[in-house]
Every structure is written in structure tokens, then in C-alpha cells.
Amino acid sequence: MAVYLTGDTHRDFSRFQEDVFPEQAELQKTDVMIICGDFGGVWDGSPEEAELLDWLDARPFTTLFISGNHENFTLLSSCPRERWRGGMTRRVRPSVRLLERGQMFDFDGKRFFTMGGASSRDIPILERADPLFSVRRKWHEYRKNVYWIRGETWWPEEMPSESEYRTALDTLDRARWSVDYIVTHCAPTSVQNLFDLKEAQSTGSYLVNRLTDFLEEVSRKCTFDCWFFGHYHGNYVIEDRYILLYDRIVRLAP
Ligand SMILES: [Fe+2]
8 A cells, every 4th residue: 555645735635636746546445545634625615615616526536635734623523533553543534534633543553643733823813702802803804814714713722632642652662662653734843943943933833732742741751763744844855764745745655
């Protein structure tokens, strides 16, 4: 089987068109394409979205994704929960699945540990129940600020829950802290810190948080070959084995 990985799609699946990704002509449903978060294909539940997901499901390969910080977690949690290839998933379509957090999957005899999620709480979050909602929204629009609305464009589930952290630790304990590949949306703190800190301060999106620190602990304790992640919208190899993916598609050596 073939294992491909790519970065944030944000609902734009044009990279999976036949002319952009011609390798798919040789692929089957046993082959997988893993998106490192910010899938964005489960967002508004519209008929257009259903068509898009059907198109994805009609690709010759299986599409898998971990969660990023731009997903509709309410809709995702309504998808059937199923154990598949060794770990828990949400079945969006027969061949489109969310790989849950803290899980271990077996692809081609290799062990993949998955831990989606990232923080975007530096962006103002508005609540419709707030009596000043309209005023605040107008103010942000006037200032051309990016803002999100809780439960509509932002969900607190973008970060793992206590139970997901516990599940992750149990999974790694069972694996004796030895895996082949790690797939996350954000990076361990020390890897994230290698990015331009000035830029991080201005965008505010690369701040250290509980998840990056948790991943830091994993990176120090766990034996692994390669760590794939998204979130930072670039394609880089960092210190040989941390692979940041955005629009590139890479294939693991058979
Ligand atoms: Fe993203």
C-alpha cells in the first residue's frame, strides 16, 4: 500500500485533481492520503459541501485527516465513530475519515501516532449570546480585524481535552514510546520556536501552549522516524525528521 501525506487543505481539494496528482491513476482504496489538519471539508453541512465530500470519496485512494484548528467540531462529532486500522476514527464518507487524537494506526505495517489540534485563541472570539455582540462585530469589521464566532467559525475543541491527552499517554505507554511516524497539526514547542519569533509575535499564531508543550514531551520521550505536521503554512524539513507540509504531497518510501 502507498502512504501519502500533505498539509492544510482548508476545503480546497484541487491538489487531488487527476491533472495535479496524476499518481492516483495507480492507487486503490487501500492507499491513503493523510492531511495534517485544517481539512475544512466538514464545515457548514451544505449541499455543496456534500458534493465536495462525495467527489473526495470518489478518488481512487482513501482520504484521512487529523483535526486542525479550522474544523467544525460539532459536525465532526456527529459522524459515526468507528475503530479502523487500529485506532478510533470518525467516518465522514466510506473513504474519508478523521483520525482521532491520541490514536495509533497501522498503515503498511508502520505505526502512526496521531494528535490533531492547535490553538487559535489569539484571534478575537465573539459570542452571539453576548449583549454587545453586534457592537463588537461591527468594531472588528470596521478595523478589518479577523474574528471568529464561537460555535460557528470557532470551537473550543480545537485543543485536546483532558481525556484526549490521557488517551494519548495510554496509547504511547502501550507502544512503549516507540512508533514509526507521528502526525500532528502543530509542532512541539522547540520545533515551533525555530520559526521566526518576530513573525510569531506579530501573527500571534505560534504561541507556546499546553499542546505544543505536550508534543515537546512526546518528541523527547518517544522514538520515531519522522514527524509530519501542518499549521504553519510552509513546506520545510527541520532538523532532518520534522516535516512541515502545506501544499506539497509527499509519499513515504515503500
Ligand atoms: Fe491552516
